[in-house]
Amino acid sequence: MTGPVGIREVAARAQVSVGTVSNVLNKPELVSARTLELVQATMDELGFVRNDLARQLRMGGGTTLGMIVLNVANPFWAELAHACEAAAETHGHTVIFGSSDQLDGREDRYIDLFEEQRVRGMLIAPLDGATERMNRLTRRGMPLVLFDIHAADGDVCSVALDGDVGGYLAVKHLLDTGRRRVAFLGGPLHQVEDRWKGALRAIDEVDGATLTHFDTADQTIADGRAMGDLIAGLPGDSRPDAIFGANDLLALGAMQSLVLADGVHVPRDIAIVGYDDIDYAASAIVPLTTIHQPREALATEAVRLVLDHAANGGVHEHEHLLLPPRLIVRASTAR
């Protein structure tokens, strides 16, 4: 059992100085070919593994980003986290995650943790807009990017998907295919306000079209099913002929319920549009028309912003990106 092998042990064994070993690791072009090979051989022989803690300490904080998502149980966030990890990797950075599970306490705890870890920056999907806490963070110089929120006023960067446009596209599509009585599934309303407004904008463009809000406490499949049951039970003439779910889980839940209901056919009697384009959307019972959120772009941009801020703290201008969503037409809204 050999003791811990550090850069010093390697140096001693290879008969060079620690500085040279360090150069082999970080600036190989400064080292002659012979020494390079010698040192690398010695490293292999001794099974040297660079201690990243020491490295980061010396370099003043590291190549790590912290990310807080709302809820890993929601595929959208899981997929986004995954995309961010990939994006960070292309810049040679690592991401550590925390799931706030919609609890204030956990959000704060992760922020503390990330600060202690001296992360290079944070990517946060905030529970309720930018908190005072977060503003203080940026003021102290911590690069911060908020997801999915229009913090156009706060002094932080944000990357959001244009919910207004998304809502508009979804409902416009329903109207274009001849539907007129649209049900909007989702809540709490302030969390999905943009999508609602966009939906309303589309409705206003067509005479005789109506939009009804069906409020849900959460946004799970179960909530969707409950609403689906409700809608299926409505008398034929007041029953909507289209449903717009504020997220795919709601839409899928409603779809499940309707497909089983007697005398209701999807999409013939009721068309359905979801939101997020999670992986399951395409493989639903009736493949779900939905609004695709460009997750990769979102992730790429968020990572770009946070690293830019980290690199050029001085000249960094806060940006507020609003990415356009895209309509994906599938069977659930066929005529």
Next chain:
Amino acid sequence: MTGPVGIREVAARAQVSVGTVSNVLNKPELVSARTLELVQATMDELGFVRNDLARQLRMGGGTTLGMIVLNVANPFWAELAHACEAAAETHGHTVIFGSSDQLDGREDRYIDLFEEQRVRGMLIAPLDGATERMNRLTRRGMPLVLFDIHAADGDVCSVALDGDVGGYLAVKHLLDTGRRRVAFLGGPLHQVEDRWKGALRAIDEVDGATLTHFDTADQTIADGRAMGDLIAGLPGDSRPDAIFGANDLLALGAMQSLVLADGVHVPRDIAIVGYDDIDYAASAIVPLTTIHQPREALATEAVRLVLDHAANGGVHEHEHLLLPPRLIVRASTAR
């Protein structure tokens, strides 16, 4: 803009030594009440945040665990990761994640990364059993726990769910409810061998019962749908009257396909059992009977083992836990 504030700045401002400040942080009981309060006030005033990198460096590796999951896109792994995070938290540890996405390269890269980060131990869901790489890790003293694999021979700990029992329970239940021609959905076979064997064991107990293997390349909803279509198309008398999916996604996919098929009713004509009890299982079109894997127990035990190994490296005996799964009966197998 004040410079970086470290333990030294706090000490200077509060007119005490750095040792005292450190004690306030780590062993408050050694510090007199007055000094404690003074130092804490100073910390607040200066906005001190402990540098965990330095802390961990000094303490020789940290309070961090590394976890590699097969695929975050699969809810089972996402939920397990989440459970491990929670379990580690109760021991004051943090978990950093990596998703191998079923690629050898990524698995190795994460192992390297974790080693450089000097994690306290690793939790790995391996692609293909314990690799030589992993054995070498343990030999060098890295605490390691493998998931869901019977590495009874390798010199590492493992925590697995008893797939044999799970398969047995699932098929026994189908037989108990009168079904006789059972289809086993899943593949590649070596990855689900235990479940298959358990299923076979149940079949052998009943005269006239048969088990047919329907191989799938992957284990997604889409694969399940494809198999469902296939099965729905079989002539009535050779068509199975029950399906056992090697995971919930397969079972759900098959269910979706069958529910839409003319003249096939679930569970009347074909009963379905899944495996994993992911969150969506309960809220499927027809709530899915499934084998519940005790995720929390799995996570708790895995974390316990890895930390035990880390704490008592010397006297640590490798354990190979096999946790019993549980049958959850829902509508998809009603008589």
Next chain:
DNA sequence: AGTCACTTTTGAAACGATTCACGATCCCCT
């Protein structure tokens, strides 16, 4: 005043890497 036991506080030495101002070599050219 001196001793003893006990509680607090001190400050220098790690932990393992990176940095950087210098010194050492080597090669070519006049």
Next chain:
DNA sequence: AGGGGATCGTGAATCGTTTCAAAAGTGACT
């Protein structure tokens, strides 16, 4: 032979903590 420029290699200082032996302070008792 000597000067000039690259090219390589050196090693002490440093990052911000924790640790720990020893010093200092505090009371009580002889």
